[in-house]
Amino acid sequence: MTLLKCSADFCLIPMGTGESASVSKYIAEVQVLIRSSGLKYAMHSAGTTVEGPWDEVMGLIGKAHELIHSLGVPRVQTDIRVGTRTDKKQSFTDKVTVVENILKEKDAAASV
């Protein structure tokens, strides 16, 4: 068991889905699954970030693979960026705020 809290950003690619390059209908199914998990998450154009205990987050991504296979897709490839830290508690939603605050200070200093 891995109880460590993590923040995982993943980009899932269904393969062997036919001639169409569009995969949005599969991504929508994965979003429904994530929503039902109860974990904190945010979708962006290059993936979805999910936060929670390691086993739950990774188990959720595994269930996403199973779901896509159950829709008839023979192969699924996912890229995951996962981070853990023990020095402080920080939600993934705080990260952008921290950087934006530094940028505001830099802008303010530059405009003096």
Next chain:
Amino acid sequence: MTLLKCSADFCLIPMGTGESASVSKYIAEVQVLIRSSGLKYAMHSAGTTVEGPWDEVMGLIGKAHELIHSLGVPRVQTDIRVGTRTDKKQSFTDKVTVVENILKEKDAAASV
């Protein structure tokens, strides 16, 4: 020369920066660089998505590495998810809208 338009989402990690686990000051410097490039971009908690001609986008990420090295950082590691498509013109900002519209239709159908 590679004129192909691409959408690249990258997560840059400075290494050998000392005992602190925080890298937000470096990420802020990279944001200033990206802003000055004139390319369309969006920052999220797990990276930044940049859109434009392949050589410009990849050149920008290379300049980000050079910038971080110039700040005294001995090693930089970046994960890039880059996509190109020839079947249609689509900005990275459209992708989330497409998935959200499918989700709205699903929700509407479920609530009937």
Next chain:
Amino acid sequence: MTLLKCSADFCLIPMGTGESASVSKYIAEVQVLIRSSGLKYAMHSAGTTVEGPWDEVMGLIGKAHELIHSLGVPRVQTDIRVGTRTDKKQSFTDKVTVVENILKEKDAAASV
């Protein structure tokens, strides 16, 4: 539980380890952990590929994070490329062979 068999290639980066850019001693510790797992694996210069049931493979990478934290590292960031397929059984070690055989055929055809 996710029993789906997967092949996961991961690149783990310890952060906040001091002024040195070298992380090989941490990677060696992770190799010892992987070796003790009994899962099939192969190390290369940009990561390690591990194969097995989803939960075991992802649990192993989680234990690698815990191990690195236990050595005093405050932050760990990992990139994982994970693939699953239902159309055939194929070990990750077969993939290179398949491509090399195509290359040999191309070379043979070109030399006629």
Next chain:
Amino acid sequence: MTLLKCSADFCLIPMGTGESASVSKYIAEVQVLIRSSGLKYAMHSAGTTVEGPWDEVMGLIGKAHELIHSLGVPRVQTDIRVGTRTDKKQSFTDKVTVVENILKEKDAAASV
């Protein structure tokens, strides 16, 4: 221009190629392209590592996208792990040796 030397490991995924989950014929075409580049490289089961000046390496991956599109594939998605360092010259082929030497020393110490 970015003259910085880098080591880039990339995993290219053709999308919209039909019902088959196999992409080995496309990967073989990319290998022929890489071989003709003159850059140092190594293929493994989860990608190919290429080493050289930033612009050449990234330009090569861009040409790989163009090549796959020229074969009729409407969408290509690639994951790249790229690293640069200024503290020492090290080829990607040295990295595995460094870790293996640490493992040998650990094994030797354990067997005393």
